[in-house]
Amino acid sequence: MTSNGAASGTEAAPYGFWLAGREAAGKETFEVTSPWDGSLVGRVGVPTEEQVEQAVAAAAAVRDAFAATPAHVRAAALDHVSRRLAERTEEIAALITAENGKPLKWARGEVGRAVSVFRFAAEEARRFNGGDLQRLDTDPGGVGRLALTRRFTRGPVLGIAPFNFPLNLVAHKVAPAIAVGAPIILKPAPATPLSALLLGELLAETEGLPEGAWSVLPVPNDRMPALVEDPRLPVISFTGSDTVGHRIQDSVPRKHVTLELGGNAAAVVLADWSSEEDLEWAATRIATFANYQAGQSCISVQRVIADAAVYDALAEKVVTKVRAQATGDPGDPATDVGPLVSEAAAERVADWIADAVAKGAKLLTGGDRDGASVAPTVLADLPADAVLANAEAFGPVLSLHRVNGADEAFAAVNDSRFGLQTGVFTHDLQLAFKAHRVLEVGGVIVGDAPSYRADQMPYGGVKDSGHGREGVRFAMDDYTYERVLVLTGLDL
Structure with missing residues (x-):
């Protein structure tokens, strides 16, 4: 060639x-x-x-x-x-x-x-x-x-x-x-x-x-x-x-x-996923796969829906691990997060973050833009009328949501026009099967982030995520x- x-x-x-x-x-x-x-x-x-x-x-x-x-x-x-x-x-x-x-x-x-x-x-x-x-x-x-x-x-x-x-x-x-x-x-x-x-x-x-x-x-x-x-x-x-x-x-x-x-992928962390080892694993996987392609993946973690019993401990760990993501030159083998595909894409993500903060969201880390790069970002208390609450971010940004119980968590997942994949962190086999039954998505990943994909498995979504x-x-x-x-x- x-x-x-x-x-x-x-x-x-x-x-x-x-x-x-x-x-x-x-x-x-x-x-x-x-x-x-x-x-x-x-x-x-x-x-x-x-x-x-x-x-x-x-x-x-x-x-x-x-x-x-x-x-x-x-x-x-x-x-x-x-x-x-x-x-x-x-x-x-x-x-x-x-x-x-x-x-x-x-x-x-x-x-x-x-x-x-x-x-x-x-x-x-x-x-x-x-x-x-x-x-x-x-x-x-x-x-x-x-x-x-x-x-x-x-x-x-x-x-x-x-x-x-x-x-x-x-x-x-x-x-x-x-x-x-x-x-x-x-x-x-x-x-x-x-x-x-x-x-x-x-x-x-x-x-x-x-x-x-x-x-x-x-x-x-x-x-x-x-x-x-x-x-x-x-x-x-x-x-x-x-x-x-x-x-x-x-x-x-x-x-x-x-x-x-597109997608608006959620990682659900239920109350039984509560040990120090459990939370370390969940936070590591969430931080990694909210940012691994600068968030430019249809199954990048965009929403973290955590039971109130584990929310505070998980949120602290997620923010710490997001801050630890190495950003910079994508040609450096040590870099975790590179630029978005264009400066225009980065401007869009930064504008959506600013929109969320202006409407009441708490910025826990990140939010800055430098050219085509956006710093890995974590938001809490994302209001329902923020663009990021309803659109696919396609950038290195995630939001944290507190819920009470599995039913409320699963309802929050389904409260989206997208339905591609969801990760559910639980040890409870009954809840795993319930998630598989009730979640309106194309795939449910138990014990890991929604971003897992094996190339031989069926992959696709429902609702506005396609068919x-x-x-x-x-x-x-x-x-x-x-x-x-x-x-x-x-x-x-």
């Missing part, structure tokens, strides 16, 4: 993009800059409208051929990408840090997760679609009949990825599509396209995938609606804001659209549909 050396002080040609599996160059370019210091990371070619048309046409043309590709071919390609990601971990992590501002320690973790996603997809490709047999002679009219149900691709996928995990959330679009043999057009976030383009380089090294099986097109956001509405792309997998996601859904009601949208599920096998289901074959005249 043609890469730009601007980040290291050298001049080089712009990054190319990937059109139907081949590298291509655009007539125009745009710049990718570091959120940390504003330095140029790279210049990226912009696909022309004609090139986008070529990519979509190629995906549509290869639909049947790719679906018929043997499983071992698709699995081998996915295995190759997994291995190559592992081999180039340090290089890719440095690229994520440069374009995204993510601290290097978390960027390395992101690469490791993408390694697993492609490995999981290779494994699933080998065992997917084995078929489900069903006897139909349970009624007299079904004597001698057998139903075989298999899954088939819905057609080419438009994958739209966000900036906060510029490699791993791209992997969650691309790997399941290849695993089922569905062509995919991948649109990376304009702020962070370089990791996706490097992933394209690894895909281009594979053998056996037909031309048109995949493209990586860094088109600007104002050209996204044309792709969304293109009838040749019947499946849309979008990760991003609820505002944009709902707009996509409303614009194409007849398409199969999966939406992984559909990621997690390799579950995305494969979303990219396919069931088709039944009835065999007649059998001697069963």
Whole structure:
């Protein structure tokens, strides 16, 4: 792949993009800059409208051929990408840090997760679609009949990825599509396209995938609606804001659209989680995962809902541990919290903090902004009319809430238009199962923060957090549909 050396002080040609599996160059370019210091990371070619048309046409043309590709071919390609990601971990992590501002320690973790996603997809490709047999002679009219149900691709996928995990959330679009043999057009976030383009380089090294099986097109956001509405792309997998996601859904009601949208994730600490060891663990996990991507994660801890029996002791520990988060240069391996993706994003978060304080919230620590960086922030007594009480912060800020009992805690969790994941700190198995039953979220994490995600598990939300599920096998289901074959005249 043609890469730009601007980040290291050298001049080089712009990054190319990937059109139907081949590298291509655009007539125009745009710049990718570091959120940390504003330095140029790279210049990226912009696909022309004609090139986008070529990519979509190629995906549509290869639909049947790719679906018929043997499983071992698709699995081998996915295995190759997994291995190559592992081999180039340090290089890719440095690229994520440069374009995204993510601290290097978390960027390395992101690469490791993408390694697993492609490995999981290779494994699933080998065992997917084995078929489900069903006897139909349970009624007299079904004597001698057998139903075989298999899954088939819905057609080419438009994958739209966000900036906060510029490699791993791209992997969650691309790997399941290849695993089922569905062509995919991948649109990376304009702020962070370089990791996706490097992933394209690894895909281009594979053998056996037909031309048109995949493209990586860094088109600007104002050209996204044309792709969304293109009838040749019947499946849309979008990760991003609820505002944009709902707009996509409303614009194409007849398409199969999966939406992984925002969150307002809560960590619930119940009365039985009361020992010194318990509270240390909860406070450590809360402080870490309220700030680990500068709060730019849909399941970052935003609300801490603590029983009155443990609230005071927990609050003291949380504030202490939040203050201990190392902030600064994301390229420093010791840094825990780096900048937000842009100065505008940091200004928004700082304004929302100021709004909360002006309306009566207590600022326990943080609240300051320096360029694109916001100091890790803890608020108490957040009023219901504060923006932060209802919106997704997507920044390094959390609020503390005192409740009486599990029922009040669970009601507070549900008092949100979002429903992605919740962490519940309890030793009580009955309360764990009750949380699973009553909480209006896509996932309940017991004994840990809501930010835990294993890449093979089903991941997604309800309410304004979207619908559909990621997690390799579950995305494969979303990219396919069931088709039944009835065999007649059998001697069963």
